[in-house]
Amino acid sequence: MSWEFTVPPKIAFGEDSIEVLETFQGKSAFIITDGMVNSLGYPDRVAKILSDNRWNIAIWDCAEPDPKVSNVRDAAEAMRAFEADTIIAIGGGSVMDTAKAAWVLYERPDIDLAALNPFEELGLRKKARLICIPTTAGTGSEVTKAVVIRDDETGRKMATINTDMVPDLAILEPSFTKDLPKSLTAYTGMDALTHAVEAFVSTWKNDFSDACTLKAVQMVFEWLPKAVENPDDLEARGKMLVAANLAGMSFSNSQVALGHSLGHSMGAVLRLQHGLAVGMALPYTIEFNTNDSDEAVKNYAELARVIGVTLKNPKRAAKKFAEMVRELMDQVGSPTSFKAAKVKKKDFKANLDKLVDFSMQDAAITMNPRNFESSALRKIYEYMYDGTPIDF
Ligand SMILES: NC(=O)c1ccc[n+]([C@@H]2O[C@H](COP(=O)([O-])OP(=O)(O)OC[C@H]3O[C@@H](n4cnc5c(N)ncnc54)[C@H](O)[C@@H]3O)[C@@H](O)[C@H]2O)c1
Ligand SMILES: [Fe+2]
The missing domain is CATH 3.40.50.1970 (Rossmann fold)
Incomplete structure (x- = not known):
């Protein structure tokens, strides 16, 4: 091909x-x-x-x-x-x-x-x-x-x-x-990470996009905390621009996946900022894919190695990668649950059908490594409300 x-x-x-x-x-x-x-x-x-x-x-x-x-x-x-x-x-x-x-x-x-x-x-x-x-x-x-x-x-x-x-x-x-507030620095940085990670597990992945992803993931983990910590650090700002750019080249040529299907709906329905939304979805989608896709496990394990994980068992390394994404988000202040993002439970419940419906219509689901029904998406959203890691 x-x-x-x-x-x-x-x-x-x-x-x-x-x-x-x-x-x-x-x-x-x-x-x-x-x-x-x-x-x-x-x-x-x-x-x-x-x-x-x-x-x-x-x-x-x-x-x-x-x-x-x-x-x-x-x-x-x-x-x-x-x-x-x-x-x-x-x-x-x-x-x-x-x-x-x-x-x-x-x-x-x-x-x-x-x-x-x-x-x-x-x-x-x-x-x-x-x-x-x-x-x-x-x-x-x-x-x-x-x-x-x-x-x-x-x-x-x-x-x-x-x-x-x-x-x-x-x-x-x-x-x-340099004038970007800490919160938006964190959210947009998480968008870059989500692009890079999703491009690496997408069914359209290729060697060129993989090369961009590997550098982008390593750079986000290294430089995002520095850019958030010290907004005037122009070296960190420049590195994050390059990381986001590499992640952009990566996903533009291999597409994003489930995290963006969820995040686009969260942005549309609950008006959550794009990076906050896709970032929040990212660890849950890593766990979900890891639970039923050997291909995804292999790819997440490779990403884990780039940020220093030495676990030999690929599934354990993939799970560790999800944990490290959560840790990064805590470090930079990007919410890892709807609750932490201050979405009221009644608003969440009132909009859950629409969230699921919009996600199922989103083009990015096509490239996700694990297939699913809309009932799985509903369950993922429910786990995401309180911040419960995905166990199915
Ligand atoms: N086309 C693509 O490849 C692609 C990829 C990912 C996301 N998107 C889309 O991009 C949009 C999100 O973009 P975004 O995350 O960059 O946020 P944004 O462009 O919506 O900006 C967010 C806020 O930050 C402010 N802002 C921007 N730069 C600033 C700066 N330097 N200092 C202070 N404030 C600043 C803006 O005025 C705005 O209020 C979403 O609609 C998303 O769907 C597109
Ligand atoms: Fe995005």
Whole structure:
């Protein structure tokens, strides 16, 4: 079977890497960001470099967290009015996904975002190219072919991939993440870890994505506690940007699994932050897969070795890996149960059917190494409420 490993043509990283923009050709840059990131001045830093090089610039700061289709349409309209030849996303995954999806609508107004799929040739880049500058170290969206958009009516998160949406340039500028609060640093870091781990057990895994995962997992365990402990540690910030980026390249080319099916629903239904949600799900899905998939056991055991576990028995090593993920989460303050995330029991119960229903519709379940019925998902969610490790 043939395979393609797709990444952006260029990734600039390190202090002052935004200066790479001086060499980028274009005339009119449409900067997409959100109100918070705009207030921190990062878009202005980028605009200054471009205006010194005679670009026209517009800054659109209306991206919403977990963007809805309507929000994306607004962005595309503003892009069209400005006649952008370059789109620059400066923000977290929400901003970058808004930019990717708006870019699709800008170039292809005929496309229905809800029907976006991996198989259609989009033919982008006739009007504009896309540059992504992440301000969180988590989603890796700056290098992925993925986009996650919410349906306006149901609120369901729709995740899909298309190779054409891989950005043209990713810039990893550590100083753009230094104002991220400790909680969001932890949650987004857990998103990166979840991408890396799920890509390594996905049924689409391959040697290229495995290589990215192994380094990313080792880096998250080493550097996330440091970035949370000392937000001004630019070395730790830079390492987490690289870890998230490697994890992004990994999952973009081998997909995520059950943890993201659960996490997407938790984000849509209970409005939990994406990294908090998928991170919370991660140890439970490791335990669940370990209980009935030899392939998953082998892969988790290999990940355990990367972070120093010396147990010879693969199943014990895989279980130890789940424990170490929980320990990391406790260390950085990422909740390991709904209860710890302060979700009220009555809200949880009232929404359990919807959580299960949305998870069963999520594309990521297809690549999970263990097959299951919806009743198993319900049980996993119930265990997750109190923080009980999975024993089935
Ligand atoms: N396309 C992909 O490959 C991909 C992968 C994973 C997740 N996602 C999606 O990305 C979204 C989550 O993105 P995220 O976790 O980066 O969070 P986010 O973009 O939603 O941002 C979270 C909050 O952090 C703030 N923020 C961002 N950068 C900051 C900074 N440097 N300092 C202070 N505050 C800052 C934002 O204003 C926002 O309020 C979800 O919708 C998720 O589904 C996409
Ligand atoms: Fe994610």
